[in-house]
Amino acid sequence: KAGVTQTPRYLIKTRGQQVTLSCSPISGHRSVSWYQQTPGQGLQFLFEYFSETQRNKGNFPGRFSGRQFSNSRSEMNVSTLELGDSALYLCASSATGELFFGEGSRLTVL
Amino acid sequence: GQSLEQPSEVTAVEGAIVQINCTYQTSGFYGLSWYQQHDGGAPTFLSYNALDGLEETGRFSSFLSRSDSYGYLLLQELQMKDSASYFCAVQTAGNKLTFGGGTRVLVKP
Numbered sequence: 001k002a003g004v005t006q007t008p009r010y011l012i013k014t015r016g017q018q019v020t021l022s023c024s025p026i027s028g029h030r031s032v033s034w035y036q037q038t039p040g041q042g043l044q045f046l047f048e049y050f051s052e053t054q055r056n057k058g059n060f061p062g063r064f065s066g067r068q069f070s071n072s073r074s075e076m077n078v079s080t081l082e083l084g085d086s087a088l089y090l091c092a093s094s095a096t097g098e099l100f101f102g103e104g105s106r107l108t109v110l
Numbered sequence: 111g112q113s114l115e116q117p118s119e120v121t122a123v124e125g126a127i128v129q130i131n132c133t134y135q136t137s138g139f140y141g142l143s144w145y146q147q148h149d150g151g152a153p154t155f156l157s158y159n160a161l162d163g164l165e166e167t168g169r170f171s172s173f174l175s176r177s178d179s180y181g182y183l184l185l186q187e188l189q190m191k192d193s194a195s196y197f198c199a200v201q202t203a204g205n206k207l208t209f210g211g212g213t214r215v216l217v218k219p
């Protein structure tokens with residue numbers, strides 16, 4: 001069974017740009033959640049989707065958004081990038097509560 | 111909101127036992143999870159406690175006391191490969207996990 005796949009793995013953007021990250025969950029998993037990991041703030045919850053509906057949202061500004069498609073694949077978008085958005089963005093899928101994380105997308109904002 | 115506290119770093123030798131404590135404050139508590147993350151890798155699930163008591167999975171055990179808002183992860187017979195960061199996380203509704211700051215475990219020969 002394939003794991004959670006995130007693309008791209010690494011990317012570099014400049015301030016003011018926008019970025020879209022993609023996540024393909026484990027087959028059969030309908031819940032997809034996103035986390036931001038930084039050395040200073042640790043792992044922070046961004047949002048969670050289940051069957052194309054956002055069920056939960058963390059304390060991030062509106063520049064951070066996401067969506068989920070009918071095949072459970074998910075994307076997150078960050079607009080008007082700031083230096084502080086540099087982080088590892090982790091996607092996790094779940095069927096029964098245990099989260100399975102992807103390897104993450106490492107975003108560097110210059 | 112939720113908050114969790116766990117030690118930032120623990121050092122031990124191979125074969126030793128390490129206990130990582132986690133205290134939390136939360137509303138809408140479903141359970142306490144533990145995740146392991148090696149440098150450069152993704153977090154991987156270790157255990158989940160929804161009810162009070164001890165859960166044992168091989169060399170790792172996890173404990174929860176809901177009345178004390180406290181849990182711990184016990185690592186036994188430490189091996190070099192156990193050097194990693196360990197995170198406790200409170201689960202609330204909608205599969206939302208709030209993570210602690212992580213405990214870096216360094217295993218020395």
